[in-house]
Amino acid sequence: MPTNxxxxxxxxxxxxxxxxxxxxxxxxxxxxxxxxxxxxxxxxDDKPGKKVTIGFAGPQADxxxxxxxxxxxxxxxxxxxDVTLESTEGSNDTAAQIGQVETLINKKVDVLVILPADGKxxxxxxxxxMKAGIPVVNLDRVFASPQAYRCWIGGDNYGMGLSAxxxxxxxxxxxxxxxxxxxxxxxxxELTKQRSKGFxxxxxxxxxxxKVARQAADFTVESGQQKMSQLLQAQKNFDALWNHDDDxxxxxLRAIKQAGRDDFLMVGGAGALSAFQAIKADDGVLKATVxxxxxxxxxxxxxxxxxxxxxxxxxxxxxxxxxxxxCYSAVVDKDNVEQYMPTGFK
Amino acid sequence: xxxxxPAAEAATRKSTPADGGSPWRxxxxxxxxxxxxxxxxxxxxxxIGGITQPDSFLDTDNVQLVLTQTSVIGVVTVGMxxxxxxxxxDLSVGAIVALASVWATTVATQxxxxxxxLFTAVIVGMGCGLVNGLLIAYGGMVPFIATLAMxxxxxGLALQITDGKTQMVTVDSVLDLGLxxxxxxxxxxxxxxxxxVTVVGWLLLNRTTFGRRTVAVGGNAEAARLAGIxxxxxxxxxxxxxxxxxxxxxxxxxxxxxxxxxxxxxxxELDAIAAAIIGGTLLSGGRxxxxxxxxxxxxxTTIQNIFALNNLETATQQIAKGAIIVAAVLVQRRTAHTS
Numbered sequence: 001m002p003t004n005x006x007x008x009x010x011x012x013x014x015x016x017x018x019x020x021x022x023x024x025x026x027x028x029x030x031x032x033x034x035x036x037x038x039x040x041x042x043x044x045d046d047k048p049g050k051k052v053t054i055g056f057a058g059p060q061a062d063x064x065x066x067x068x069x070x071x072x073x074x075x076x077x078x079x080x081x082d083v084t085l086e087s088t089e090g091s092n093d094t095a096a097q098i099g100q101v102e103t104l105i106n107k108k109v110d111v112l113v114i115l116p117a118d119g120k121x122x123x124x125x126x127x128x129x130m131k132a133g134i135p136v137v138n139l140d141r142v143f144a145s146p147q148a149y150r151c152w153i154g155g156d157n158y159g160m161g162l163s164a165x166x167x168x169x170x171x172x173x174x175x176x177x178x179x180x181x182x183x184x185x186x187x188x189x190e191l192t193k194q195r196s197k198g199f200x201x202x203x204x205x206x207x208x209x210x211k212v213a214r215q216a217a218d219f220t221v222e223s224g225q226q227k228m229s230q231l232l233q234a235q236k237n238f239d240a241l242w243n244h245d246d247d248x249x250x251x252x253l254r255a256i257k258q259a260g261r262d263d264f265l266m267v268g269g270a271g272a273l274s275a276f277q278a279i280k281a282d283d284g285v286l287k288a289t290v291x292x293x294x295x296x297x298x299x300x301x302x303x304x305x306x307x308x309x310x311x312x313x314x315x316x317x318x319x320x321x322x323x324x325x326x327c328y329s330a331v332v333d334k335d336n337v338e339q340y341m342p343t344g345f346k
Numbered sequence: 347x348x349x350x351x352p353a354a355e356a357a358t359r360k361s362t363p364a365d366g367g368s369p370w371r372x373x374x375x376x377x378x379x380x381x382x383x384x385x386x387x388x389x390x391x392x393x394i395g396g397i398t399q400p401d402s403f404l405d406t407d408n409v410q411l412v413l414t415q416t417s418v419i420g421v422v423t424v425g426m427x428x429x430x431x432x433x434x435x436d437l438s439v440g441a442i443v444a445l446a447s448v449w450a451t452t453v454a455t456q457x458x459x460x461x462x463x464l465f466t467a468v469i470v471g472m473g474c475g476l477v478n479g480l481l482i483a484y485g486g487m488v489p490f491i492a493t494l495a496m497x498x499x500x501x502g503l504a505l506q507i508t509d510g511k512t513q514m515v516t517v518d519s520v521l522d523l524g525l526x527x528x529x530x531x532x533x534x535x536x537x538x539x540x541x542x543v544t545v546v547g548w549l550l551l552n553r554t555t556f557g558r559r560t561v562a563v564g565g566n567a568e569a570a571r572l573a574g575i576x577x578x579x580x581x582x583x584x585x586x587x588x589x590x591x592x593x594x595x596x597x598x599x600x601x602x603x604x605x606x607x608x609x610x611x612x613x614x615e616l617d618a619i620a621a622a623i624i625g626g627t628l629l630s631g632g633r634x635x636x637x638x639x640x641x642x643x644x645x646x647t648t649i650q651n652i653f654a655l656n657n658l659e660t661a662t663q664q665i666a667k668g669a670i671i672v673a674a675v676l677v678q679r680r681t682a683h684t685s
Contacts, residue, residue, distance in 0.1 A: 060505075062608060067510035069427075187660035211442075216660045220609040221512055225602060226415060230654035233408050234399070250512055254604045257525055274514065346511045 008184025043314040044306035048082045052308030053113045055104030055134075056087040057097060062088040063219065064247050065270055066090075068294035068345030069115060069139070076298035083305055094121040101125045105132055110116045111304040115297070123148045139297060148308060152324050153300050157194035157294040159329040160244075164267045165202020165332045168240045169209060171265060171287075176256045176278030178209040179238040181264075183228055183252055185245050185251040187216040195244050195269070212238060217248045232259045234274060240265050246272035246289060253278070256285055271332065288333035295343050296327050380678070382628050384641040387674045399655040408651065410534055416647040417540035418443075418598045420640060424547040424590030427639040429584050431551070433564040433631025434489040435589045438478060441500030446470040446596035448504045451513040451606030453670040455473055460519040463600060468593035474500060475562030475589015479582035494586075497615070502594045504608040513606040524601040536598050543594065548636040560584060560685055566630030620647055624674045645674060 050185035054077060061067035070090060086109055088100035097117050102125060104112060112129050116122035119141040126148030129136050138149035146152075172178040182199060185192045196214065203209050213235050217223035224243070231241075232255060241264055243249045249268045256266070268275045268289035278286045303321050306312065312319050332340045395403035402408055422439050429436045449455065449466035458465075474496060481492040515521055522528055523535050530538060551557035559580050562570040570681075571577045599610055623629060624645065625638025649670055653663045 061510035062505055083601055085666055171348065213657045218609075218612065220604050220612060221603045221607045222610050222612070223598065226650075229411055229415070230651060233651075234655040234657065236402065247512055250514070250605055251603050254524070254602075258526065260526055272512075274512070281388070301577055340458055 007216050014019050018253050035197070042309075042311045043304065044309060044311040045314065046080075048080070049311075050309045051082050051084070052111060052305050053084045053086060053109045054304045054308065055101075055107070056085055056301075057104065057112070057114045057116075058087065058090045058139075058297075059115050059117060060092040061089040062092070064272055064345050065292070065294055069297040071345075072294050073113065073301055075300040079100075080301075080305060082309075083301070085301075092117045094118050097122060098125045105129050105134060109134060109310040111135050111137065111303050113137045113139055113297075113300045116143070118145045119325035135218060135304075135307045137300045137307065139300045143334035146323070150323065151303055152319055153296055153303060154258075154326060155296060156197040156326045156329050157191040157292070159326070160269055160290045160292055161195040161198025161200070162202045163198075163329045164242045164269065165199045167267055167288055167290070167333075168242060168265070169202060170213040172209055172239055173206055175239060176204075176208055178240070179212045179235070179240045180209055180240045180242070181235055182214040183224070183230055183231060183241060183243040183248070184214055184216040185219050185248070192216065192244065199242060206328065217245075217251075219245050219248050221248060221251035221254075224248030225255045226251070228252035228255035229259060232256065234260055238264050240267070241285070242267045242269070244269045246270045246275040249275060249289075253284065253286060261285075267331075271340065271344060273341075273346050276332065276337050276341050276344040279332065280332055280341070282334055288331050291327075291330045291332060291340070293327050293330075293343060294345055299325070299327075347371065360592060375415055380635065381637055381641065383677050383680075384625065384638060384645070384674070387677055388641060388645055388648065389672075391652065394656065395648065395652045398652065402655055403652070406532065408655075410459055410532070410537070411528075412647050412651050413537045413540075414534045414602070415651070416643050417534075417536040418595050418602060419614060419621070419646075420540045420544045420643045421591050421595040421598065422611075422614050423618040423621045423639045423643050424543050424636060425588035427547070427622045427625070427627055427634050427636055428551065428560055428620050429489075429588050430619070430627050430629060431564045431631060431634040432560050432581065432584050433567065434482065434581065434584065435493065435619070435629075436478065436585065437490065437493040437615045438474065438496035438500055438589065439592050440611035440614035441497040441504070442589060442592035443596045443599060444469055444504040444608055445474065445500040445507075446593050447600050447606040447610045448608055449509045450596060451515055451600060451608075452507065453513075456515065456517055459517050463515070463517060463520055464597050467597040467600065468590065470499065471589045471590070472586060473592070475592070476582075476585040478589065479585035482585060483578040483581040489585075501608065504610075508606070508608045510608065510660075515600060515604050515606070519631075520601055521604050524604065525627040536601060539598060543591065544636060544640050551636055552594060556580075556583070561632060564628075564633075566632075603633020616645060617643075620671060624671065624678065645670075 010177050045336055058070045058073060059066045061070050074085065077083050086104060086107060091097045094117055101114060112134050114136060123144040126136050126143045130148060135150035138152045140154035142152055143149055168180060203211060213231060215227045215231050217227040243252050243266060246268045262285055264285060265287045266285040268286060271289055271293060272292045275286060275289045278284055279288060306321050313321050361503050426436055426439060446467045449470045450463045455462050455466045478493055481487045482489050528535050539605060559575050562575060563577050563580050567577050600606060621642035622639045625642035627634030649667055
């Protein structure tokens with residue numbers, strides 16, 4: 001995903017999304033604020049409307065965040081009396097997932113929501129669905145061609161890095177020769193590079209801060225513990241740590257405890273429940289986490305429903321739902337953790 | 347050097363080696379030549395680490411860290427060494443570690459505290475090993491296929507149990523074992539367990555009938571059978587042993603990471619096999635040493651440690667790791683041939 005589109009999407013995301021309640025909560029203010037255009041297009045709301053069957057092809061939930069994606073989609077679909085969710089068994093296997101999507105196409109579902117195991121590899125089947133007249137909501141991992149989806153909604157990896165860098169920058173801006181360490185995710189993934197790029201770009205605004213070390217882990221608790229304990233050994237003093245992922249953060253926090261270190265502040269990533277709890281308790285180094293909200297799956301269902309019913313999004317002057325929605329990577333710290341607690345995933 | 351131990355000799359309970367002299371001396375001499383080359387590789391790494399990061403590499407904390415990180419995969423490698431010496435392979439070790447660790451960290455198991463977690467991990471590990479052993483020894487399946495099936499099934503079951511979630515350990519006595527306060531004379535308890543497993547493994551291989559039978563089965567299974575060894579039962583025991591080691595490793599990993607996750611033990615099978623091979627174990631069976639395998643694992647962990655201390659990028663790490671593995675095997679080969 002090119003970063004310039006992310007930035008554009010960021011505007012949409014910030015405007016349209018708040019804690020996952022994209023369409024649900026907007027009822028009162030539209031008449032008084034936004035009656036400039038002739039509001040011919042109906043706007044989606046909670047009231048039962050035309051029946052919509054949504055096909056959902058999600059990932060294999062072998063990671064807390066992916067599991068939360070599936071849960072969010074299913075929970076949100078249950079909320080609507082007019083939505084039937086046809087969901088396939090989650091899969092990490094490209095060929096299997098293509099088969100699943102084709103099955104959903106054959107079943108003639110009204111709208112498709114697809115989180116591809118590999119965006120590029122699933123592009124063709126996305127195109128096929130669109131050609132068959134089934135609008136596709138592409139969730140998070142983006143297809144190679146914009147023709148393969150009607151609407152994309154996903155997270156902002158660059159923005160995660162940016163938010164984390166800005167938060168740390170503000171905390172350390174008065175400190176001379178501040179040192180920062182980065183525990184990255186899986187380096188084989190493009191998203192890891194984007195997160196690091198955003199982080200580096202944010203730190204450029206703070207010349208007093210220097211990134212002294214970066215090591216990549218594998219998004220797992222085990223790798224987080226292992227890599228963090230080595231980082232702690234390598235860097236006897238630093239002021240802040242950004243860890244890309246809260247799951248590997250469980251391991252990283254364990255390593256920090258084992259090393260008996262508490263001389264720096266830590267920022268996490270993604271938004272796991274355990275991270276929120278640690279931030280709320282405020283008894284360790286973890287002071288904040290930057291979101292990559294799994295609620296985007298619930299929003300994808302909202303968007304798919306609106307598409308199926310031919311409605312637009314409330315709170316926006318556009319008649320149609322946007323083609324590109326990037327979720328904002330908000331910083332969750334002690335001040336606002338209570339608000340985000342219900343979205344935390346295990 | 348690939349000469350298999352004569353099966354008849356191996357079957358005799360109190361054997362005198364055919365090449366004469368006391369068993370102690372012959373063992374120690376052979377042990378020295380092979381091991382020295384590995385120690386040389388390790389020493390070279392230590393020098394590299396010491397030169398590049400003199401402040402952090404050689405201090406006590408780091409030595410403790412390297413040994414702790416060696417412990418989990420080290421215990422797995424000891425079991426793997428036995429299996430490979432017998433001419434088999436166990437591809438399921440990582441999956442067994444994952445399954446044992448998530449089973450042992452379920453809420454139900456944690457209710458029974460320390461003992462409940464340890465017991466479950468060991469039993470699950472042995473259970474998987476038993477299934478492997480039965481399939482291979484009595485079901486006539488090729489070890490590669492049987493353990494590959496266990497790899498898939500074990501990972502699947504682990505995923506099903508956790509539902510993709512990380513299971514946090516709440517039992518303090520388990521968590522405390524991984525903290526500095528629990529060190530005994532400066533040695534982390536995990537390292538002591540690893541040392542214990544190594545010593546037991548060494549004795550089992552070099553000083554017991556079980557060990558001689560293992561070598562005999564790996565050298566020539568038919569000859570071993572003719573010499574009166576129950577080859578099938580021996581194979582069953584060996585996979586059971588590997589499963590037991592995985593169970594112990596799973597417990598150590600729980601202590602280390604304070605949690606159970608279905609991604610635990612990722613690629614352990616490759617690391618354990620590679621460490622055993624670097625340590626001089628023949629993939630075709632019939633020869634291998636515990637000391638060599640343990641040094642092989644230590645070499646791996648030390649490499650990783652040096653990489654991290656020098657803040658190398660992931661790509662560079664992987665290339666360098668490949669090169670060092672090749673170098674270690676070449677050095678090992680050369681010295682082995684000249685002995």
